[in-house]
Amino acid sequence: QITLKESGPTLVKPTQTLTLTCAFSGFSLRIGELSVGWIRQPPGKALEWLALIYWDDDKRYSPSLKNRLAVTKDTSKNQVFLSMTNMGPVDTATYYCAYYNNTYGYFDPWGPGTLVTVSS
């Protein structure tokens, strides 16, 4: 059974850098063609894809946020990390990580999400 869980600060100040951790089990990013993605959802708004990291360390980023995002992984610890620089109030959202199926391009399952509020 595949599970994922996000963790990190619940409150960050404007201009700070956010770093989130996605701890997963039930699969390994050492194995070919497996990937993990990050998605966020501002309160009351739609889903927004942020980034993907592949088993071979290839990465994809949202075109509108790519200058602020960095995704990395620690294969030995089954963890994926997302960093987002220069946080602002508009970045207040629930951040999800999810297992990404490369063949058909879907996310399943998702972690429960973690709400990050940006406020001074």
Place this chain on the structure above:
Amino acid sequence: QSVLTQPPSFSAAPGQKVTISCSGTTSNIGSNYVSWYRQLPGTAPKLLIYDNNKRPSGIPDRFSGSKSGTSATLGITGLQTGDEADYYCGAWDSSLRAEIFGGGTKLTVL
């Protein structure tokens, strides 16, 4: 504004059938697989449909998906009050080299 276009809201009575549309372009729906997700209030999205029309194990056959050209549709039959949720379509966009989602459709079961 989302790259994939969905109706913002939809309402129907219990037992009825609904279809939720998702409109895109040749670079996303027109050339890649479509997935659908359901998000119950206060919970993470859950996969309903992948590869345009396939259901993961555990998803009842009341849920169906289809694709034609640059549009996709999610169908739900035998509506239940528990189906009240937000529904999102998703697809890879080959031009943007990005995963994209629709703006979501809020389904109300009256």
